[in-house]
Amino acid sequence: MTKFKRTVRTLDFWTLASYFVLFLIITPIIYILFNLFNETSEQTKTLLNSSLKEYFVNSLIIIFFTAIFTTIIGVFLAYFEAFYEFKFRKFFNFALVLPFAVPNYLFAYLYADFFSYSGWLVVWLRQNFGIKLHFDMMNIYGAIFIFTISFYPYVYIILRGFLAKFSMNLIESAKSLGKSNTCIFFRVILPLSKAAIVAGAGLCVMESLNAFGTPNYYGVHVFSTGIYKAWVGYGDINAAIKLAGILLFIVFFLMFVERIFRKPYAVTTSKQKVFKRQKLSKKAQNIVVGLFFIIFFISFLFPMINLSIWLKRSFSDVDWAHIINISANTLLLTVFSTIFIIIISLFLTTISRSQKGKTKELSNALANMGYSIPGSIIAIGMLVIFIWLDKNLSGIYHFFGINKSLFLTLSPIILIFAYVIRFLSLGYNGIEAGLNRCGKSCYEASLSLGYGRLVTFFKVDFSMIKTSIYSAFILIFIEIIKELPLSSLLSAPNFRTLAFEIDRYASDEQLAMTAVPSLIIIIFCFVLLSVFYKLQKKDKF
Template identity: 40%
Template structure:
């Protein structure tokens, strides 16, 4: 009895002191984010139809095998590229090292599906590579050797355009957190290879695992590359079931199983991180690079330069070349409309994401179990593929339309029209769920930097939480808001699977138009839209650099 009274009193104190408009908005928003995900998950407990049994017997094994093959080999190659490049850039000084430090982030500016279109056209029979070999060198190469429309080619594209996730995280860790260990090993006379395998790899394992998990999330989310190469994965199966068979139930069931894999991967990554903990001094000085000379310096330069060429420069220059040929044809009034639609929906979605992210981040500044759970729910959408989020959102909106059907009928809109589930609002909600983590993480970092002393002083003076936010907190986190806006805007602009499923009729973005051009084998025409996406995406690399320089100054 006494225990129950104490719990009741604690709840009352929480309601009186903490429960306010900020908490209520946060909880409602978290419920909106969680609802579509749960909608998909509970499909597993429904009775499957005949299409599911047919797919399970004849197709599902191939989908799963291809998916896991892509994940495993992409993870291995991305880890190799990311870790070795991070070690070279962080630990050594060689020609153009300062350029490669940020230049090796640029492959992230090219979405894998755009890289796939570009390289397939370049390496094809009429592409620049084979044409040059035939016309300039009178050499006929076996077309099979240059064909990348396969699992092997998909791994190549994914690895060279997603490795920066591993590179960025690992490089930051090595530069700022591991200097004492590496320099102690140098003093003891250990060779670079021994230091790399005995010190660097074990020490940076949590950072490496974190980067690999981000790569795997991107591979599992992809639809543009795998569908273009004709590779059957779970994600492509979801789209095929939806668009070709018009079977929403089976598509949702496939999405539910893919979500189970994602959640399992998330818990495995957390388990691996918990088992590997190191006592690292947060105030340790940066790692001092060793000067390379002669062949070693040349080898480090060529390795970084080769990856930069393949991962960014070559496809970028090729797209510019194609754009010159098709600019007059593509750049017309319809393209301006396309650009306007892309920017319009991205700006609205980004503003909504940042408003809600600010509210939740402000509530979560008090590190309580509830605020921890709230932050995890809010950011859960980023680790879930866009196809799953889209299916969950669509299922929720269709259900809402069914509930509102009597109201629609009274308004003279018909017996059972699809109003909400054919609107632009559904796409914006999908964007918000998928990319809330991008805005939230930026705002959370901003709040952590400014601390709570100014906020607490304002509250002591009698100002409420809302007045304190606008008068004290908001001016202090303007930089975090700007970073969050740019990063979120970029992510929304590049997104393909989600917008393919949720866009209203006759509504295109740069990403969907690029996909349509490529599917129609109009690769040259796709270059303009691809370059627009890449140009916007480069902003994210600039933001990373600005944030990194500010950290160094501090």
């Protein structure tokens, strides 16, 4: 009890404020957990009994094979990029992260159309050579393929960053014992890289669970599509909550397993010798470059070729006034949400900087929780909370002459709060990494001179972590502008986003019409990825 009182006395206003903000962020998750065991209606029982097993099995198959394939591709790319010199290495260093600029659901539409009976190559082969080619992408195997080419950069980037700091002494020690490069890879590099590989694969798994557009279009029934079907299709919020709660437990279990496997070996990753990449033989170089190009072609170049064909087909039918309107909506919503997330991240990381032990661990865990939670879970949590707020604020709405009974629920505000919960981790971790690199000496010196935390931040910290803030802004912006699960469930009827519009065209089988809104998203993401790449090189981030 004495220890508890001492802890309470040490809490100042700003620390309490940070806990309040974190509590608001996890409120939708808490709500779902508390309502998971409510009495189940007959309609909900019927829906769950008929579909739950299929959702679970399909989700398990997808995340298992997506994790395996993204790991194989990511490890292969990162290993050769980090340790060997070959033609076009610098080009591939940037080109192989470009799939991040393309929403995974757009990959799904492009490849499904290409391999369909009316795909341009299929038609050309049939008309000119009588070759009847047909490959069905609209199934669970197609979904795994799409997730693999969309999410492998997570493994590639994280492992590449780890290997860039790998101790060369370990490799040279192994070589002095007569070990081959293959043996060193499997016996030294791979085991010591386990934590980085699992971290990347874990992100691929979480993104696969979060994805909505791809399984929905391919007719693969998973939890994200089931939640959408329960709420939008049947209007059964109780079933949606049950499914979201079950998915939440699956996510928590996967996070627990990931944490166990991420425990790294106790080894330094700082280079103690000047790093020099090995040169490949001509034959090996041709094979490596060929494989790198195939991955780049499948995951970016080929989809862009198909997208340009769609653009040519649909250009004359585009309603440019409508496109400009939804582009303005998307840009306004994305910029405002990103700035809001950055401000909250700066506040929380500044407070967390003075925390220690379990208190700091708790703050970090709560701030990072949202990114591991699929958007469909967050959306359902936000819906039930905002509907409850609207019901309780109806008197105030009437007083101010607001005739909408669901004023907040049908406004962009709900999307902004959902984005904050989902993507706070990107801002929090990016800014915290920048603060950790700066150290605490200047910060503590400023406090000892009587300056407050706010003044210290603007006078001392801000100039040292500007690059981290810009980098976090870019990553958050890219994730928000591509986000579909939240947009599909929470977009107001009069405030659509580009992602929602793309999904609407695809649902109406107007795939060519998705070209313009898709290219707007890709251009924004491509430009920002280019800036991010330069910031990384400048800051050695």
